Amino acid sequence: MGGRIEHAGVAGTQPVAPSLWLLHLEAPAVASSVHAGQFVLLRCADPDHPTFDPYLPRAYFVFAADRRAGRLSLLVEVRGRGSAWLTRRREGDSVLVHGPIGRELRPERLTRHLLLLAEGAVAVAGVSLLAADAARTGRSVTLIANTPEAAAGVPPQLLPADVEYRVTTPEAGGLLGALPGAVSWADEVFVAAPWALLEGIALLRRARLEPFTLRANLPVQAIPLPAFPARRAGAPHPAGGGDAVPCGSGACGACIVPTGRGARLFCRQGAAFRLEALRFDADAPGEMEGAGATDDA
Numbered sequence: 001m002g003g004r005i006e007h008a009g010v011a012g013t014q015p016v017a018p019s020l021w022l023l024h025l026e027a028p029a030v031a032s033s034v035h036a037g038q039f040v041l042l043r044c045a046d047p048d049h050p051t052f053d054p055y056l057p058r059a060y061f062v063f064a065a066d067r068r069a070g071r072l073s074l075l076v077e078v079r080g081r082g083s084a085w086l087t088r089r090r091e092g093d094s095v096l097v098h099g100p101i102g103r104e105l106r107p108e109r110l111t112r113h114l115l116l117l118a119e120g121a122v123a124v125a126g127v128s129l130l131a132a133d134a135a136r137t138g139r140s141v142t143l144i145a146n147t148p149e150a151a152a153g154v155p156p157q158l159l160p161a162d163v164e165y166r167v168t169t170p171e172a173g174g175l176l177g178a179l180p181g182a183v184s185w186a187d188e189v190f191v192a193a194p195w196a197l198l199e200g201i202a203l204l205r206r207a208r209l210e211p212f213t214l215r216a217n218l219p220v221q222a223i224p225l226p227a228f229p230a231r232r233a234g235a236p237h238p239a240g241g242g243d244a245v246p247c248g249s250g251a252c253g254a255c256i257v258p259t260g261r262g263a264r265l266f267c268r269q270g271a272a273f274r275l276e277a278l279r280f281d282a283d284a285p286g287e288m289e290g291a292g293a294t295d296d297a
């Protein structure tokens with residue numbers, strides 16, 4: 001099993017925007033080994049009174065980490081039972097954490113100008129450590145987030161001051177509207193978004209449609225995320241992280257990402273995949289063969 005399991009102490013919870021909270025955890029074992037783009041699984045129930053309800057842990061990207069102090073900060077968007085439970089934790093409570101899970105996100109060596117596109121607050125959490133690491137290593141970093149309303153997004157003061165952070169809204173054209181003005185100077189792009197938007201960007205790239213100059217030699221890394229709001233009951237799981245990264249070890253095979261070289265697992269080979277490696281015409285996730293193969297996508 002990847003990662004460690006740790007009883008983390010809650011150091012505090014902090015409301016930062018409507019429905020958005022920071023959850024600060026003392027988790028020295030997990031924090032000491034966490035890298036950009038990795039996530040943890042949290043049991044949303046009191047670890048001192050074990051219960052199988054809710055049965056599945058919830059996945060959270062590590063929004064910020066103080067590795068020396070052994071502290072993690074998670075950005076929690078209140079959606080349902082698990083996230084509401086997490087935001088009700090208070091200093092001194094404990095939470096069972098499993099992680100870090102997934103592979104490190106790292107820009108290419110020669111990348112100087114990094115563009116990060118994030119569809120929603122969870123996506124910002126997915127790239128926030130990457131933004132901080134890249135800025136610290138001297139790259140210029142622009143992070144553009146699309147959020148339903150500007151006031152509901154991740155507040156700028158939560159991101160490092162040397163990251164240029166812009167917020168857009170669906171009315172202003174969303175991420176696709178922001179792309180033409182930002183992509184021309186980028187050496188590399190990471191997009192954290194639901195499957196449908198990733199597919200749209202892949203189509204634009206193939207069409208070589210101006211002004212979306214996603215030139216062929218521009219590396220684009222895609223982080224497939226759940227399509228919130230949650231899928232309807234009985235509907236198939238969306239490709240990618242979906243709602244479900246149930247085990248975080250690759251054993252259950254639920255978090256399938258279809259690629260041109262077969263099925264990959266979000267928890268093992270993710271969170272990022274080369275955009276051109278993703279297969280948007282694939283069978284429904286779960287019907288693909290080859291899940292768990294370990295070669296790179």
Ligand SMILES: Cc1cc2nc3c(=O)[nH]c(=O)nc-3n(C[C@H](O)[C@H](O)[C@H](O)COP(=O)(O)OP(=O)(O)OC[C@H]3O[C@@H](n4cnc5c(N)ncnc54)[C@H](O)[C@@H]3O)c2cc1C
Pocket residue numbers: 039053054055056058059060061062074075076077078079080081082083084122125126226230241242243244245
């Ligand atoms: C890789 C990844 C990273 C994520 N990172 C973040 C992040 O940084 N911040 C953030 O806010 N969210 C993040 N999420 C979403 C998060 O994991 C939760 O899905 C979300 O917060 C909603 O959980 P909930 O329990 O509040 O909602 P719910 O709707 O109660 O549950 C969410 C899902 O859990 C399942 N579920 C619900 N109840 C049960 C039960 N009793 N037993 C078993 N399964 C159940 C269902 O499939 C449901 O769709 C991430 C998701 C993924 C896949």
